Amino acid sequence: MKAEKIKPLIIITVLFLLAFAIRAEAYNIGGVPKDSKQFYKDQNGLPYFSEMDSYYNYRLTMNYLHKGILGDTKVNGQNWDLHSYYPPGRPVDYPPLIVYVTSFVYRLVNMFGDYPLTVVAYWIGAIIGSLCVIPAYLFTRKISNDYGGVVAAIIIGFTPVYVSHTYAGFFDTDMFNVILPLLFIWFFMESISADNLKRRLAFILAAIISILLFSMAWVGYIFYVAVIGVFIIVYFLLKHFMGVERKIYKSRVEWLVNQRELSMFLLLIIIGGLLFGLLKGFPALIGSISQLVSGVQLQATAQTTNYPNVYVSVSELQVPTFTEGNPFLPNQASVLGGVGGLLPFLCGLLGVGVLIWRIRSLEAPRVEMKKAKVKRAGKKSKFIKYQQDIPNVEEKKREYLSYLSLICAWLLLTGYAVTKGFRFVSLFAIPLGISAGIFTGYFVEYLKDNLKSTTSIAIVAFIAGILIIYPFKVSVIAKILAGIIAIALILSIKNEKFRATSMMILVTLAIVSAPISGAHALTSSVVPGTDDGMWNSLTWIKNNTSKDTVVMSWWDFGYLFAVAADRPVTFDGGSQNTPRAFWIGKALLTDNESLSLGILTMLSTSGDMAYNTLDNYTNNTSLSVKILTETLGVPKDEAREIMMKKYKLTAEQADNVLRYSHPDKKKPFVLILSSDMLGKAAWWSYFGSWNFDKKEGEHYAYYTSLAASKPEVADGNVTRIVTVNDPSGLVGVLIEKKANETNATIVVVGANGTSEKIKPHRLMLIEGNQLVKNEIVDKNSPFGLLVVGSEGSYMTVIMDKKLEDSMFTKLFLLGGFNQTSFKLLHQEPGVLVWTRA
Structure with a gap:
């Protein structure tokens, strides 16, 4: 008895330690070469955060600790x-739970030592993210068994999307997105099944506290209240059509008291709504409900202006395909891969079937009773005997029906959420994991009870052995060998009970192998979101510029800029879906340096005021953009004349716009350009080239060589250098040097192995930091080519022709060549800091 009581505790401990150990692997930053790891660590040897939202949460936490406000x-x-x-x-309209929890933990651990906030923030996501395996196991174990609980815990706790947002170094609110919903729904279901009023009230209060906490972590918390509401509806519909519990009640009050699902839901709504209103205000509660009805809680991508919607460039908000690549393996590109692979997905669907089967199987006694003939006095019918073997038949049917209704409603609603973005796959994985656990629990019990022959046991062991090792990168022979080893292990066990238990463990491991291996592969290839080059640049800005200096760049690193440079930024993750995406993109893409400088001056000094003011006069965003594009790059007097003569603005209107577009007192700013922006060019060029009439932009891209290359072939007086500019190896550059002449061509390799040489539109050659060639080669070619030679090695950059004269190319790739509007302030590896000349 004592062993049975302690077993769940042991399982929970192992599950948590496994979940945490895999998340902690990110600390080793396995995606970084060994000789470069130090470049990705701060002065204390801690890797930088992996994602930029972490720095926003970190800054709010610092504010709270030092000022008492966010x-x-x-x-x-x-x-x-x-x-x-x-x-x-x-x-700062931001869910504060992450700040409160981190601040509490920071103060707690510093009672026992001296731990920087960065250390606490670095690890807290991995700890809280790992806790979800506990309610997942306990929730599923009750309706299934330990095997089912373990499967549910692993599928939910190791979901690729969730792991990728909760490993060490990822400090974001996602850490709460599984544990709190799980606790909420688990406690609610416990309130239904509790055997006395006191326990029911305790569990419903725990459910209310869980959802109130969740409301402080995610604005979409109301979604899970909706899940319970739909569950209630589905439950009563199924209850009616399946004829469960056709009991006659004396009054409606007695009926309501006996409908625990409904009565607990009413308590949840009344008490929870009252507490929420008292804590946050009733208008906030009404707002949450209205947002749920309008369907914007899950994905706030509404665009209220004619400017381009930047959310289309955010990968986690892209609608996933159902499957991509190997369906058996986890990935972050499809629904199947996102839940851990095909096997967990199928088990999740089969779990629904198991619950239906369990309900139907409990109806067998009723059918038997109808068919039974009258027995002699003193004899009991077969049904009566069967009924004694299964006590509380109606109660069990009600319990199974509750879980069936919940799983169906939960899968349906989270499945809909997945259609709004890949980030919501982790929501879908919660009910799927519970359902998969239910199936697994009954499946392994079935195998234990029905598989007795050596052959059948060997077949199951062989398949399980292959599935356990399948997700790992091993040969087919190794997979077959794993199956043979599994057979040998099973058959070597003579004790029938131990053999059955071993078979159940093997099957369980086969189902969860892919999620575990996928999670480990993810965390063992982590690369921090920034490095010393960027951090040192920002530290330089902090120490060498005035406090009112504005930091400008593409939005991705905005949160980092605010923390490390301690300067205001124009554009970050909280403002990415604004008109500034177009204007910053335009400043980077244009070949007009005075226009680029004018845009940055306008944004850093007056923000949105110029185009907002102009919109009030034109009522036409496209026209407003056209006017500003034509005038921002010219002096104020000339811009005034264009506005009045060409676009018919009054003198007062023109002066009002010019106050903001051509400010007399300009704010100091720095423009940060970094190597990561080469890979992001397809997006900043898309928004910067936005056509307001056609409602579309153009994607332009850079294709940098994967590594530096040295001369590899000497043929007479000709030296050849080959660079590879595409991961597939199908696109590269051939450089030929002869005496003082250097030529380069773009090489495209066809599927049949033949290669085609394409002359560049323009060839730019840098040798020893000097631009030695900059000439048009083929005016009809769609690509430009930059060749950079340094210390006997060569890097190349293929680019769309539109990018050849862009300000980004001039400032970052050519080091400011042939422009006079900007001057270089500071330089670090991969980072250049510019300001107004």
């Missing part, structure tokens, strides 16, 4: 962020 200050009683979206900043 913002930099308060404006009209509201928390206000002066570092973000400058000017004028923006309100």
Whole structure:
């Protein structure tokens, strides 16, 4: 008895340690070469955060610890962020749970030592993310068994999307997105099945606390209240059509009291709504409900202007395909891969079938009773005997029906959420994992009870052995060998009970092998989101520029800029879907340096005021953009004349716009250009080239060589150098040097192995930091080519022709060649810092 009581505790401990160990593997930053790891660590030897939202959460936590508020200050009683979206900043309307929890843990651990906030923030996501295996196991174990609980815990806790947002170094609110919903629904289901009123009230109160906490972590918390509401509807519909519990009640009150699902839901709504209203205000509660009805809680991608929607460039908001690549393996590109592979998905679907089968099997006694003939006095019918073997038949049917209704409603709603973006696959994996656990629990019990022959046991062991090792990168022979070893292990066990248990363990491992291996592969290839080059550049800005200097770049690193440079930024993850995406993209893409400088001056000094003011006069965003594009690059007097004569603005209107587009007192700014922006060019060029009439942009891209190359072939007086510019190896550059002449061509390899040489539109050659060639080669070619030679090695960059004269190319790739509007302030590996000349 004692062993039975301690077994769940042991399983929970092992599950948590496994989940945490895999997440902790990210600390080793396995995606970085050994000789470069130090470049990706801070001065204390801790790897930088893996994702930029982490720095926003870190800064809010610092504010809370030092100032007692999340913002930099308060404006009209509201928390206000002066570092973000400058000017004028923006309100800190952000779920605060991550700040509160991290601050509490920080203060707690510092009672026993001296731990920087970065250390606490680095590890807390991995700890909280790993905790979800506990409710997943306990929840599923109750309706299934230990095997089912383990499977549910692993599928849910090791879901690729969830692991990728909760490993060490990923400090974001996603850590709460599984544990709190699981606790909420688990406690609610326990309130239904509790055997007395006191326990029911305790569990419903625990459910309410869980959802209130979740409301402080994600604005979409109301989604899970909707899941319970749909569950209730589905439950009563199935109950009616399946004829479960046709009991006659004396009154409606008695009926309501006996409908625990409904009564507990009413308590949840009444008490939970009252507490939420008292804590956050009833308007906030009404707002949550209205947002749920309007369907914007799951994915806020609404665009209220004619500017391009930047959310289309965010990978986790892309709608996933159902399957991609090997369906048996986890990935972050499809629904199947996102839940851990085909096997967990199929088991999840089969779990629904198991619950239906269990309900139907409990109806067998009723059928038997109808067919039974009258027996002699003193004899019991077969049904009565069977009924004694299964006590509380109606109660069990009700329990199974509750779980069936819940799983169906949960899968349906989270399945809909997946159609709004890949990030919601982790929501879908929760009910799928529970359902897979239910199936596994009954499946392994069935195998134990029905597989007795040596042959059948050997077949199961062989298949399980192959499935266990299948996700790992081994040969077919190794997989077959694993199956043979599994057979040998099983058949070597003479004790029938131990053999059955071993077979059940093998089957369980076969189902969860892919999620575990996928999670480990993910965390063992982590690369931090920044490096010393960027951090040192930002530290230089912090120490060498005035406090009112504005940091400008593409949005991805905005949160990092605000933390490390301690300067306001114009564009970050909280303002990515704004008109600034177009204007920053335009400043990077244009070949007009005065226009680029004018855009950056406007944004850093007056923010959105110029185009917002102009929109009020034109009522036409496309026209407003056209006017500003034509005038931002010219002096103020000339711009005024264009606005009045060409576009018929009044003198007052033109002056009002010019106050913001050509400010007299300009704010100092720095423009940060970094190597990562080469890979992001397809997006910043897309938004920067936006056509407001056609509602579309153009993607332009850079294709950099994968590594530096040295001369490899000497043929007479000709030296050849080959670079590879595409991971597939099908695109590269051939450089031929003869005496003082250097020529280069783009090489495209066809599927049949033949190669085609394409002359570049323009060839730019840099030798020893000097631009020695910059000439048009083939005016009809769609690609330009940059060749950079340094210390006997060569790097190449193939680019779309449109990027050849872009300001990004001039400032980052050519080091400011042939422009006079910007001057270089500071340089680090992979990072250049520019300002107004």
